[in-house]
Amino acid sequence: MLSTKAARYCTALAVLCAAHAGIPLLTGAEAVDAQELPNAASESEHEDTSEASRPSEVPIPNCLDQSITGELGQSLRPRGVQKREFQKRGQVELVARGGLYASDLLSSSYAFGGALAFFITEDLGLEFSVDRTPVALDLDAPLAEFFGDDRFKPGTGYLGLAGLVWSPIHAKLRTTDSIIHSDIVFTAGGGRFFHNSVQGIAAQAGVALELYTTQWVTFRFDLRDVVLVQEAVAETRLTNNLMATLGLALWIPTGL
Secondary structure, three states: OHHHHHHHHHHHHHHHHHHHHOOOOOOHHHHHHHHHHHHHHHHHHHHHHHHHHOHHHOOOOOOOOHHHHHHHOOOOOOOOOOOOOOOOOOEEEEEEEEEEEEOOOOOOEEEEEEEEEEEOOOOEEEEEEEEEEEEOOOOHHHHHHHHOOOOOOOEEEEEEEEEEEEEEEEEEEEOOOOEEEEEEEEEEEEEEEEOOOEEEEEEEEEEEEEEEOOOOEEEEEEEEEEEEEEEEOOEEEEEEEEEEEEEEEEEEEOOO
């Protein structure tokens, strides 16, 4: 009984002291919440710290670091579709060339000549060419010794062709100090091989590589298949003759 009265007296005394000092009093539930509040705050702060430490939660910077920009800014260049440095439309290409003529039925030999092309568009043009090559049959010498007369008379053949030039593929070749622009060219056409051993017309198809070294002079590698009907030593058949040439081209603008 005495202890209960003493407890009430102490509580009343504490209330009076707190009221005198201006300290607000908390009920039992509020006291429990006040004890849990620091723990909840620490847990929330820990969660924020852990979330911010995740790589996926770190915000992406809006710009490059100034030091990186200073070091790489001069070497970085925007990339995209670039214009061709060499324009072919409305120009005339004059080619002088020479190389190898590998005959199918007769003996292989050299060939040389020239071509003249005019480009209607950037990729399409018309081409006219004339090439000269010796026409001979190496097997004719032993046959002539055996039969006592020449079965094949050697001579000179002239190949005249006309056709289309199409360059749909533009490429770049990198050297040690610079980049050389080039075109992969497809050719097709027909004409005539002027020699007694050839019958009918000739047809040709091929591919070429054009290297644009300067605005006026370029290099050109040609590989063509010339289809002919030829006769030699009492044999007549359809032949495929390969012609590989290296040419030097001069470009002449026409203003068209």
